[in-house]
Amino acid sequence: MKIFDVSQRSARNLKQAKARTLLTAMAIGVGAFALTMTLAASNGAQSYVNRLISNNFDPTELLVAKDETIFGRGDNNKPQEYDASFGSISSASGAPIQVKQVTEQDVNKILKYPLVEQVREGVILNVQYVTRPGQKKYIANIQDYSPARNPEILAGSIPKPINNTSLLLPEAYVSALGFKDPQSAIGKELTIAIRKSLSSQIVETGTAPRNLQDAEVIGDKSTVLVPFKVVAVLKSEPAQPGTELSLQISTQAAKNLNDIATAGTSQYRQYTRVNVKVKDGEDKANLLKVQEQLSKDGFVSQSVEETQQFLTQIINVLKTIVVAFGLIAIIASVFGVVNTMYISVIQRTREIGLMKALGMRRKDVSRLFRFEAAWIGFLGGAIGSGLAVVLGTLLNPWITNKLDFGTQKLLIFKANQIAILIVLLVLVAIFAGLLPARKAAKLDPIEALRTE
Amino acid sequence: MISVKNIVKTYGKKDSLFKALSNVSFSIPEGSTVAIVGKSGSGKSTLMHIMSGLDHPDSGAVMIGDQELHKLKGRKMDKFRSTEMSFIFQAFFVEANQTCYQNVSLPLEIAEEGQRKIRIEDALGQVGLKDKIDAKAGNLSGGQKQRLAIARAIVNKPKLIFADEPTGNLDSSTGEMIIKLLFKLNRLNKNTLIVVTHDNELADRCQYRITLKDGKVVHFAENKKVSK
Numbered sequence: 001m002k003i004f005d006v007s008q009r010s011a012r013n014l015k016q017a018k019a020r021t022l023l024t025a026m027a028i029g030v031g032a033f034a035l036t037m038t039l040a041a042s043n044g045a046q047s048y049v050n051r052l053i054s055n056n057f058d059p060t061e062l063l064v065a066k067d068e069t070i071f072g073r074g075d076n077n078k079p080q081e082y083d084a085s086f087g088s089i090s091s092a093s094g095a096p097i098q099v100k101q102v103t104e105q106d107v108n109k110i111l112k113y114p115l116v117e118q119v120r121e122g123v124i125l126n127v128q129y130v131t132r133p134g135q136k137k138y139i140a141n142i143q144d145y146s147p148a149r150n151p152e153i154l155a156g157s158i159p160k161p162i163n164n165t166s167l168l169l170p171e172a173y174v175s176a177l178g179f180k181d182p183q184s185a186i187g188k189e190l191t192i193a194i195r196k197s198l199s200s201q202i203v204e205t206g207t208a209p210r211n212l213q214d215a216e217v218i219g220d221k222s223t224v225l226v227p228f229k230v231v232a233v234l235k236s237e238p239a240q241p242g243t244e245l246s247l248q249i250s251t252q253a254a255k256n257l258n259d260i261a262t263a264g265t266s267q268y269r270q271y272t273r274v275n276v277k278v279k280d281g282e283d284k285a286n287l288l289k290v291q292e293q294l295s296k297d298g299f300v301s302q303s304v305e306e307t308q309q310f311l312t313q314i315i316n317v318l319k320t321i322v323v324a325f326g327l328i329a330i331i332a333s334v335f336g337v338v339n340t341m342y343i344s345v346i347q348r349t350r351e352i353g354l355m356k357a358l359g360m361r362r363k364d365v366s367r368l369f370r371f372e373a374a375w376i377g378f379l380g381g382a383i384g385s386g387l388a389v390v391l392g393t394l395l396n397p398w399i400t401n402k403l404d405f406g407t408q409k410l411l412i413f414k415a416n417q418i419a420i421l422i423v424l425l426v427l428v429a430i431f432a433g434l435l436p437a438r439k440a441a442k443l444d445p446i447e448a449l450r451t452e
Numbered sequence: 453m454i455s456v457k458n459i460v461k462t463y464g465k466k467d468s469l470f471k472a473l474s475n476v477s478f479s480i481p482e483g484s485t486v487a488i489v490g491k492s493g494s495g496k497s498t499l500m501h502i503m504s505g506l507d508h509p510d511s512g513a514v515m516i517g518d519q520e521l522h523k524l525k526g527r528k529m530d531k532f533r534s535t536e537m538s539f540i541f542q543a544f545f546v547e548a549n550q551t552c553y554q555n556v557s558l559p560l561e562i563a564e565e566g567q568r569k570i571r572i573e574d575a576l577g578q579v580g581l582k583d584k585i586d587a588k589a590g591n592l593s594g595g596q597k598q599r600l601a602i603a604r605a606i607v608n609k610p611k612l613i614f615a616d617e618p619t620g621n622l623d624s625s626t627g628e629m630i631i632k633l634l635f636k637l638n639r640l641n642k643n644t645l646i647v648v649t650h651d652n653e654l655a656d657r658c659q660y661r662i663t664l665k666d667g668k669v670v671h672f673a674e675n676k677k678v679s680k
Contacts, residue, residue: 005561016549354545357506359534360562361527445506449541 001364010371017344024333024340025379028425031330032384035421036413038322040392043412045315049308051408057304058148060281061120064110064294064301065273066100071302071310101270102299109297110276115290118277120144123254125261128193128223130247135178142192143246144254146275155182156232161250167192167228168248171235182233192226192247194257197265224260228253276301330425333380334432337373341436344372345443352440353448366441373433374426381422389413454503454612454644455479459512461498461667472498473509474667480660482517482611485638485645485678487655490664496648497616499664503646504537504614505529516612534563538605540634542617544597548590552581552600555589559608575607576600578637595626599633606637613638615647619654631657 014021057063065071107119123144129137145162154171162168169177169185179185228249236244249257255269262268278290287303294301302310345352352365392411399410461473473495480486488496501507503514505521514521516536524532538559546555556572565571576582579599584592589600598618605613615634619627631654638645647658655661659678663671 001561002564009561012550012554350543350545351547354539354541355558355562357504357533357539358559358562359530359532359537361530364562446501449545 001360001367003367006364006367006371010368011375013344013348013368014372014375020340020343021376021379024336025376025383027333027336028330028377028380028429029384029387031326031328031333032381032421032425033388034326034329034384035323036385036388036418037392037411038319038326039417039421040388040411040413041322042315042319043414043417044408044410045318046312047412048408048410049311049315052311053304053308055150056146056148057307058146058275058277058281059304060278060287061148062276062278062281062287062290062294062301062303063273063307064102064276064299066102066106066299068300069099070273071300099272101267101272102274104269106299107271107274110274110294110299113290113293115279115286115293116276117279117281120146120251120275120277121255121271122273122275123251123258123271124246125194125254125258127247127257127261128195130173130177130190130192132177132188132190136176137193138173138176140173140192140245140247142254142257143248144251145248149248152235154233154235156186156230158232162231164250164253164256165227165229166231166250168232168234169230170245170247171233172245173247174233185230185233188230190228190230190247192228192257193223194226194260195223196260197263197268226257330428334428337376337429337432338435340376341369341373341433342439345369345436345440348440349443349448349451352443353445353451356443356445357449362441365443366437369437369440370430370433373429373437376433377426377429378422380429381425385418385421389418453479453481453515453517455513455515456499456503457513457515459499459502459509459514461495461502461507461509472667473502476512476664476667476669478662478669478672480644482644483638483642484660485635485658486647486660486662487658488646488648488662488664489650489652489655491650494664495667496664498667500614500616500646500648504539504612505533531563534559535608536610537612537614538608538610540598540601540605540613540615540618542620544594544601544621546589546592546597546600546604549588551586551588552576552584552592552603553586555600556604556607559604563608565608571607572603575603578606578640579603579633593626594622595629598622598626598630602630602633602637606641606643609641610643612644612646615645615649617649617651618647619649619651627651 063071102121107121110116110119121144124141126139126141128139130140131137145158145168147160151158151168158168159166167190169190171182174182174185177185177190179188228247234248259269262270276290276294278286280286284305291301291303355365355368356362392413396409396411400408403410455477456479457477459473459476460471463470463472476495476499488499490496498507502509503521505514505524508522519532521529521532553572553576556575557568560568560571573582573585576585579602581592581596581599581603584596584600589597592600598621602618605615618634619630622630634645634647635657645658647654649655656675657678659675661671661673661675662669
């Protein structure tokens, strides 16, 4: 019997038992729905991570630190030996943790590596406030501008290289600082107020302030005002989390401000991490060579690829959990298919007897039932995936908005993935139909024809 | 010529051994009509199953032309049955939810034969159901269902048609109509019609009558009154 005839006949047989077929297919559909949604969410998350990486990191750079904690690999549950370079950072829970920091000597050492082109210190610091004449003061934080960042510019432009008096202003500050629109902020001067470290105040005034209020009283002497010119206004970018309220300036300017804030303290010219640009860093071998050298000198490093893997790892764990639930649903549905197919064989025993009497081969009888199972699998896959696509497409704007993902969609459906999923479900259904199909093929035609 | 030679068929083992057929032998010319008669349990159905290759004899042979039927195995036997034989059953065995076209198409699909539309229309035309080609078999009357089964039996132009109590489920007038149709088609298509029946009236209209009793041929007669 030709495949086309078997396929048509099996589809007709299923149509005869519409409710049963549909219910069995729906069991597979539940699994298909869960798996389609998981794949779509994972695509969305992966796309977000990729955007995050491409918008924030230069693939020819390595992130270098002195402490594994920076890359989420350290063990902070046991006592650590004191090192003069320890500095405090905030953990994910907000609690301060001590990490070894990269010193100026370390930076100079790394700069001497033959394959290192440049070392850019990563500076993030809270300034006292930002303001401009006639406007209120606002708290702010400063970040060094990474040339790897690819922000959306609302007005102005980012000079290359960015000079030490230029400032990139987040859009959130435009109206707060009294500008009517982003364009009107371009070229205007802002004042960044930064508090000197208490140690440097003691050196300068000879008086030790008892607390922060006392430091305020010191007034002008405790605060340094630094003027900056707005060269660009940046759109808040979901793929650059943490930059929504960050004023970005050149690395050198950020270092200068950091020096003011940390002069005389143990944090002076110490950095949690530095960005090391590798010569011909597109070549993975060069990155690895530098990483090996860094490791020998007691540094920990992470390439952009490793950062991406680290972020993807979290997504994969979540994906595995949801996929496991989807697979359980599919395994459960396998029993439904087996049951349905057995009932079908029993109900159609005389038909099978007739077909065998008319010379239908065992192989074709078995194939007829396997095709029926395949159709159920296809139907289940199509219904489940179809519903997921429809529901996902409808809910996507709402979810994206809730998660503040900007233009990034959380659910990204890929036709090839859905097609592969449906093919796999068809194969699963065929597998489920094997035993009933075998039973049908082995029926004795004489006995089958006698069946009431 | 179709020859049945010394067929023996037993069921069961030792104490429960039952001899269904015992040295059954006869020959009939191709294209003839044959009635196999006998009481229930006489071995009629067993003989039909062996003659059609659905069952195997313990010993003996069935020759259809030059072909010894039971020497065909597996695929060859299936192919032989799908092209050379057909069946009509008392219970019709038509697929109620499928159309007449789809029902009649089954033997052609199994035999992987082409020109289906023409052949199906022709077969349905021969049994007077051409206008029902797209009707669901379940909506047909008993007589129409048996005519549909006959169309299915003749569509692939088999050499041999086995009819197992073809009028058993029909009232007498419908049964008479089916009998007339079967003999008319036999004359027209020149295939061999082997009818297993209790119905003496039907048996009397066949050219050959084989009477079985306790698995043995007790009477083999040619009915000279029936013209070919």
